[in-house]
Amino acid sequence: MRVNDIVSGTILLLLGAAVAAHALGFPAAHGQTIGPGVFPGSIGLGLVLAGALLMRSGWRQTPRAPAVEWDEGLRQPRFAANGALVIGTVIFYALAVERVGFFPSAFVMLAVLFLAFGVSRRWIAPLAAAVTFGLHFAFYSLLSVPLPWGWLERFAW
Amino acid sequence: MTHVLEAFQLVLDPGVLGTVLLAALFGLFVGAVPGLTATMATALLVPVTFLMAPVPAIACMVTASAMAIFAGDIPGALLRMPGTPASAAYCEEANAMTRKGQAERVLGASLVCSVVGGLFGIIVLVTTAPLLAEFALQFSSFEYFWLVLLGLTCAVFIAPGRPLKGMVSLLIGLLIATVGFENPAAYPRFTFGTEALMSGLQLTPVMIGMFAVSEVIRHALAPAGPAHLPARGMGRIFRGQGTLLRQQAVPVLRGSALGTAIGALPGAGADIAAWIAYGISKRFSRTPEKFGTGHIEGVVEAGAANNSALAAAWIPALVFGIPGDSITAIVIGVLYMKGMNPGPTLFIENPQNIYAVFIVFLLANLLLLPLGWMAIKLAKNVLRVPRRVLMPIILLFCVVGAFAINNSVFDVGVMLAFGLLAFGLEANRFPIAPTILGLVLGGMLEQNLVTSLIKADGNPAAFFARPLAAGLGVATILIWLSPLIRRALRRRTAAATVLH
Amino acid sequence: MTRPSLAFLLLALVACPCRAAEYPTRPITFIVPWGAGGGTDAVGRIMASLLERDLGRPVNVVNRTGGSGVVGHSAIAHARPDGYTIGILTVEIAMMHHQGLTRLDGSSFTPLGLVNLDPTAIQVRADSPYQTLGDLMNAIREQPGKLKASGTARGGIWHVSLCGLLREQRIAPEAVVWVPSVGNAAGLLDLVAGGVDIVPGSHPEGRSLIDAGRVRSLAILDDNPSQLYPAVPTGAQAIGTRWSMGAWRGIGAPKRLPKPIAERLQAAVKRAYDSREFAEFMAQRGFGRKWAGPEEFAAFMAREDEQMGEIMRALGLAR
Secondary structure, three states: OEEOHHHHHHHHHHHHHHHHHHHHOOOOOOOOOOOOOHHHHHHHHHHHHHHHHHHHHHHHOOOOOOOEEOOHHHHOHHHHHHHHHHHHHHHHHHHHHHHHOHHHHHHHHHHHHHHHHOOOHHHHHHHHHHHHHHHHHHHHHHOOOOOOOHHHHHHOO | OHHHHHHHHHHOOHHHHHHHHHHHHHHHHHHHOOOOOHHHHHHHHHHHHOOOOHHHHHHHHHHHHHHHHHHOHHHHHHHOOOOOHHHHHHHHHHHHHHHOOOHHHHHHHHHHHHHHHHHHHHHHHHHHHHHHHHHHOOOOHHHHHHHHHHHHHHHHHHOOOOHHHHHHHHHHHHHHHOOEOOOOOOOOEOOOOOOOOOOOOOHHHHHHHHHHHHHHHHHHHOOOOOOOOOOOOOOOOOOOHHHHHHHOHHHHHHHHHHHHHHHHOOOOOHHHHHHHHHHHHHHHOOOHHHOOOOOHHHHHHHHHHHHHHHHHOHHHHHHHOOOOOHHHHHHHHHHHHOOOOOOHHHHHHOHHHHHHHHHHHHHHHHHHHHHHHHHHHHHHHHHHOOHHHHHHHHHHHHHHHHHHHHOOOHHHHHHHHHHHHHHHHHHOOOOOHHHHHHHHHHHHHHHHHHHHHHHOOOOHHHHHOOHHHHHHHHHHHHHHHHHHHHHHHHHHHHHHHHHO | OOHHHHHHHHHHHHHOOOOHHHOOOOOEEEEEOOOOOOHHHHHHHHHHHHHHHHHOOOEEEEEOOOHHHHHHHHHHHOOOOOOOEEEEEEHHHHOOOOOOOOOOOHHHEEEEEEEEEEEOEEEEEOOOOOOOHHHHHHHHHHOOOOOEEEOOOOOOHHHHHHHHHHHHOOOOHHHOEEEOOOOHHHHHHHHHOOOOOEEEEOHHHHHHHHHOOOEEEEEEOOOOOOOOOOOOOEHHHHHOOOOOOEEEEEEEEEOOOOHHHHHHHHHHHHHHHHOHHHHHHHHHHOOOEEEEOHHHHHHHHHHHHHHHHHHHHHOOOOO
16 A cells, blocks of 8 residues: 555654653653653654655655555555455464464464465465474474463363 | 694684684574674574683684675575674665675675684784774763764765765654663653653664665565566676775775774674764775765775674773674673683783684684675575565565564564555655664754753763864864865865966 | 263362462472563572472463563562462662552562672772772762762662662762663773763672772671681771661562462472572672561561662652
């Protein structure tokens, strides 16, 4: 998704203003001349300034770019859905892994994305299973990262 | 001399050599996986070293970290996903070379320069450690403040495209760095009441998100992307590297020296060294316009800098027990555990152990040549894997890597959020490298500014009161003003020619 | 009842860890709220390995970092109280709730035993004009606001401890300006570089620079002399103060732990503490060994909590 400089400038200006306003509300630190709000406050003001400059350059640009331009990928439903699936599977994994465990969550994540990206159907399950096991071995057994067991707690090794 | 012989005996023991080899393979793997850093490689080795004798314990940490810093370049060059934060500075440049079909050249150069930089750092460590440590001890918050500002100026040099957009990216990075309550006032900022945000947004999940996850999203949305990455030209890795090294001798040596100096300073490690080296390389290059299009110059300079910084970080650690970076912070604990208490006495009481550590450093860097070669050969197979298979696997690696940092799923969320942010930024031609730099340096900037002002009772003149601080301050200001000065000079000569 | 379901029932009976007498039947998770490679991590790992030997089941160390210790502490406090999640508690748990950063405090846990205490020691530069703690206190009294101290974040343990000492000496805490630092090493570095004048901290943290002759330790604020530097005078010897505060570490479990399990774990922690390996490890790292059993540990945390709260309110750090 592409926006022109006027839109991105406006977003930055609003973000900067919100940050600066919020930072002004930080209480002064007892015994310190510079309070906790000064640094983020100046960054906020910097963003306001940068946003204003971007808006100005967008305004002067001729011919002016359209406010919002969608990438080709986002306009085609199939690819837009793939993008959503990437985000969705990560969210799914984050929500599921502690309860369900690493093996099912990782397998589902891989299988869904393989399917979406067009990997040949009969390869999906074996490939996803092999990668899941390989990763588990590397991270859990070799690097001792405590990947959650979830449903498979009883089979934990 | 007997101590040196003893040290060789300690190192050239089959058990020690075997440990070094295993640690090397481990370091290569950890470094090459986006999200697992050299620091993490070292931390993961701590429980293993509980059971070891002093020399092999230190040997495996030295080896693993050196391998990891190099291996971070591999996914950076091949996939535009830096394996460790120290490779982030030049990852776009290296990837641009891969896309030109020069993967072999860039990885070979980065390997050779890593070895050269590492050896440079070791030579300095062996010969001038006490002297350099003494110098590093002169740095107080005033000097660090200027150094950080100098580092931030690099953002302006490294950002391709419009400077205004680079500035915006830098500001976003600085803003991210203010999250949490680890600021001089110990006030929780932008935490939205969550406990997980209290220590702020950590570099690693943000980095994986911005580089790797955004790339996966881009792939998903690419209707007509290539099925494979260009895999040609992965034949002979070392071919032409000698000539290259001769041509690029100045950047390589400058990067090594800079990396050593920055590494020896407590609190600034390989990550910062690589950024500053890349910035300096562009600033002093005769062809700065080629940077960002797949130009080897910045890669060799920064690649040498991060490996030399790694060795130099041991200087304050061994001489004064002060960590030079996050890796040596861990190592110092292990040194105490093994009765090799850091400090001047270490060089007097146990010289054979300290010589053994030096020998291990040499060995690890020489071992980097064959093992790095092997790693590149193996890694090139990644390019043969169709992207539709590769991308989901990379995403899973990212997710697990982000989880592994704090063992919490919160960081997976952070990673995803920054993946989306980076996707949006890049689609609108905002560079992401300055954001990472802002995040790396933001906390240091505020900390050193505020503590300096507290120490000076609010008097800004104190930033120039110490000779070292004054020197750094003047240098920084001159670098800022140099375009203005040059323009003024040019106008003057132009005016003069008109007059005559 | 069909045969398969009978078999299943038998299996379930065997697998079910219903009776506490059988505890532990499966691996135990040991949470360390700080990063791998640090001091707390090291103490946690040696404890875990000794507990593993005692309990006969794997004790796996998990570093749950983030939130300056809060995330890991709350992971211990909120785990199921079944004895399969325990962890290491650090001094921050008595401090952070006063700043409004968490609701957890010492009473959110089942204490299993205090294992480590490193009292505050007062360090100055080796070429500093102050030879004794008395000299230093007089200088602070004479010129309030001139001397600067560093060694931890604002509101960190060493900041609070120094202010406590000043209050006890009837000096306003503002008489020493606090320069926040990220960790004690950074503060010591600034001390050596000439940026600050005083660094309160523990002896293991100051060890390398004290040994290198760059830093002088004036006194240790504890009843007993330092385990690393027995020649350094105690607070009582130096200026007649009994004021004491320090960084501590102890083992804890979630609240409402069943009594038999708690007793099993408490006994195991005590045996681990008494072991030769633990004593050797602590001596190597220079960490102070200090034991307090469950009840004393709980009382200790309550006392610390109250003391910290009082000082932090006086400093305007409490929220």
